[in-house]
Amino acid sequence: MSTSSKRSLKASPLAKVNTTIAHCFKALSRRDRSASNQQQFNAQVFRRILSLVLFFGIWQLLCLNRFNFFINFENVPSPIEVAQATVQFVTGNPMKHVQASAIRVLSGFTIAAVLGISLGILIGWFKKIEDLIFMPLELLRPIPAVAWIPLAILMFPTSESGMIYLTFIGAFFPILISTIRGVESTDLLLLRVGQCLGAKQWHIFKDIVVPGAMPSIASGLVIGMGNSWFCLVTAEILAGRYGVGYITWESYITSNYPPIVMGMLLIGLMGAASAYAVDRLTCLFMPWRITKKKSA
Amino acid sequence: MATLVEKNLGQRVRGFVEVENLSVSFKRKGQSVHVLESVNFKIEPGEFICLLGPSGCGKSTILNVIAGFIQPSSGFVFVDKRHVDSPGADRGFVFQQYSLLPWKTTYQNVEFGLKIRGVPKAERSELVHYYLNRVGLFKHRHSYPHQLSGGMQQRASIIRALVNSPSVLLMDEPFAALDAQTRHMMQELLLTIWSDLKTTVIFVTHDIEEALFLSDKIFVMGVNPGRIKEKINVTLDRPRHADSLLSPEFISLNRQVFELIREETLKSMDMD
Numbered sequence: 030m031s032t033s034s035k036r037s038l039k040a041s042p043l044a045k046v047n048t049t050i051a052h053c054f055k056a057l058s059r060r061d062r063s064a065s066n067q068q069q070f071n072a073q074v075f076r077r078i079l080s081l082v083l084f085f086g087i088w089q090l091l092c093l094n095r096f097n098f099f100i101n102f103e104n105v106p107s108p109i110e111v112a113q114a115t116v117q118f119v120t121g122n123p124m125k126h127v128q129a130s131a132i133r134v135l136s137g138f139t140i141a142a143v144l145g146i147s148l149g150i151l152i153g154w155f156k157k158i159e160d161l162i163f164m165p166l167e168l169l170r171p172i173p174a175v176a177w178i179p180l181a182i183l184m185f186p187t188s189e190s191g192m193i194y195l196t197f198i199g200a201f202f203p204i205l206i207s208t209i210r211g212v213e214s215t216d217l218l219l220l221r222v223g224q225c226l227g228a229k230q231w232h233i234f235k236d237i238v239v240p241g242a243m244p245s246i247a248s249g250l251v252i253g254m255g256n257s258w259f260c261l262v263t264a265e266i267l268a269g270r271y272g273v274g275y276i277t278w279e280s281y282i283t284s285n286y287p288p289i290v291m292g293m294l295l296i297g298l299m300g301a302a303s304a305y306a307v308d309r310l311t312c313l314f315m316p317w318r319i320t321k322k323k324s325a
Numbered sequence: 326m327a328t329l330v331e332k333n334l335g336q337r338v339r340g341f342v343e344v345e346n347l348s349v350s351f352k353r354k355g356q357s358v359h360v361l362e363s364v365n366f367k368i369e370p371g372e373f374i375c376l377l378g379p380s381g382c383g384k385s386t387i388l389n390v391i392a393g394f395i396q397p398s399s400g401f402v403f404v405d406k407r408h409v410d411s412p413g414a415d416r417g418f419v420f421q422q423y424s425l426l427p428w429k430t431t432y433q434n435v436e437f438g439l440k441i442r443g444v445p446k447a448e449r450s451e452l453v454h455y456y457l458n459r460v461g462l463f464k465h466r467h468s469y470p471h472q473l474s475g476g477m478q479q480r481a482s483i484i485r486a487l488v489n490s491p492s493v494l495l496m497d498e499p500f501a502a503l504d505a506q507t508r509h510m511m512q513e514l515l516l517t518i519w520s521d522l523k524t525t526v527i528f529v530t531h532d533i534e535e536a537l538f539l540s541d542k543i544f545v546m547g548v549n550p551g552r553i554k555e556k557i558n559v560t561l562d563r564p565r566h567a568d569s570l571l572s573p574e575f576i577s578l579n580r581q582v583f584e585l586i587r588e589e590t591l592k593s594m595d596m597d
Contacts, residue, residue: 218420218422218424219424219426221392221394221412221418221420222418222420222424222426224393224394224411224412224413225392225412225413225414225416225417225418225486226414226437226438226441226485226486226489227413227414227438227441227442227489228437228441229441232441236426236429236437237426240426240428241428243428315428316469317427317428317429317469317471
């Protein structure tokens with residue numbers, strides 16, 4: 030027993046070197062995929078973290094050096110200042126702002142979804158309805174939310190409803206256009222299938238056209254949700270005492286710069302989160318696509 | 326229990342198809358192209374007919390007119406003495422492409438036609454289960470189309486049409502996309518189902534062996550313009566199986582049809 034353990038002890042340094050060399054070869058060889066994949070993955074994670082470190086690092090450096098060559102960083106809050114502002118915001122009363130903004134976006138988005146989907150289906154399916162209402166909508170579509178501010182003030186009884194209208198504008202057009210496209214791209218083959226089974230207009234519509242358009246509608250909803258958040262700052266410039274967009278704008282007016290960047294990042298974060306939620310939710314309505322993703 | 330299924334199967338002493346002077350042409354670049362010219366035939370109830378011909382002979386066009394998808398330029402189609410002018414559930418169609426509704430399970434796809442017609446749920450379930458079992462798809466009734474193989478999808482498409490007890494089953498190269506082995510299994514399965522149901526079948530194909538193996542009569546079609554060139558009675562004994570392909574009768578019919586098709590194919594390639 031003792032001799033053998035001594036022998037193994039003696040042999041161990043060399044054995045270790047051997048195994049490490051073997052390990053390196055294994056990682057390099059294409060046959061051992063899992064090992065090399067793991068290594069690739071680690072390298073990827075490392076590069077991505079590095080990119081973030083560089084981003085914030087360069088930003089911080091530019092602020093520290095008060096960089097001023099065409100672009101002026103003298104008044105730009107540094108990442109550390111932004112972090113401090115965030116801590117201050119979170120420890121204060123963040124929920125009233127987040128809630129106010131979320132309610133505006135959700136209301137505007139919901140109205141946009143209902144109107145956009147139903148109008149889109151009608152326009153896509155009935156040629157006469159398309160002739161009657163599509164042109165005015167095309168005229169209104171390219172108008173950005175900012176351009177709506179004066180009219181929103183004039184048209185709506187309360188500033189709250191005006192703000193909801195602006196978030197609605199952001200979401201409505203992507204939803205409308207994707208719905209129209211989805212309905213128009215209905216497969217002729219599947220329409221014929223329905224006709225041969227004796228389906229009348231209503232069944233063809235309900236069981237073939239609408240389900241066929243659903244993936245397209247879903248992507249319209251995701252884009253619409255994102256756009257709704259884009260329009261939030263615009264909307265909250267209009268009025269209001271609460272809201273994430275309001276903080277951003279108000280901080281600029283009062284020359285309190287760090288919260289501007291915090292507000293921007295917060296809007297981006299909430300926009301991404303709600304677009305993700307919409308994506309997940311719409312998947313629930315399309316069980317045949319969920320199993321497709323799984324099996325793929 | 327079985328009475329409902331029997332009733333459903335018993336409805337099939339129909340399927341009398343008359344095609345009179347059928348012509349189809351359309352305009353292309355200002356010139357009118359004759360796809361079909363004065364096609365005439367009658368099909369007795371329960372017959373299995375194959376339309377056979379080279380590509381471009383208009384065989385699918387005949388099927389589309391009978392289905393009601395396209396209107397003829399002149400001539401008439403009657404199914405059970407009723408003039409055909411639009412699609413309907415009395416003419417079931419099986420397409421070449423996979424055509425199950427992607428958002429419905431196998432069961433829901435097969436059930437769809439019955440549901441449209443307002444057949445009560447219990448009856449629907451009995452009929453759909455019968456047919457699913459008949460083609461070995463019961464196990465896959467809750468699967469979505471993309472989870473099924475090509476052969477399974479076509480089996481589902483066939484029973485989706487049959488469950489409505491149509492007078493005629495129109496099949497447009499339904500097995501063309503399948504591999505040879507699966508195609509052969511599907512042909513045998515189709516013959517067994519057909520021998521039970523005795524629905525009239527009009528089956529479009531460009532495969533001579535397939536046409537001979539399946540049909541009672543082959544309508545060999547010619548090109549430029551599309552027309553029926555010759556009607557051939559296939560006298561092979563039924564039930565047919567793999568060995569039928571080796572019988573002397575099969576081989577001589579095969580040669581006969583091959584020569585007919587060859588002429589037309591050369592013509593369609595402008596090589597005559």
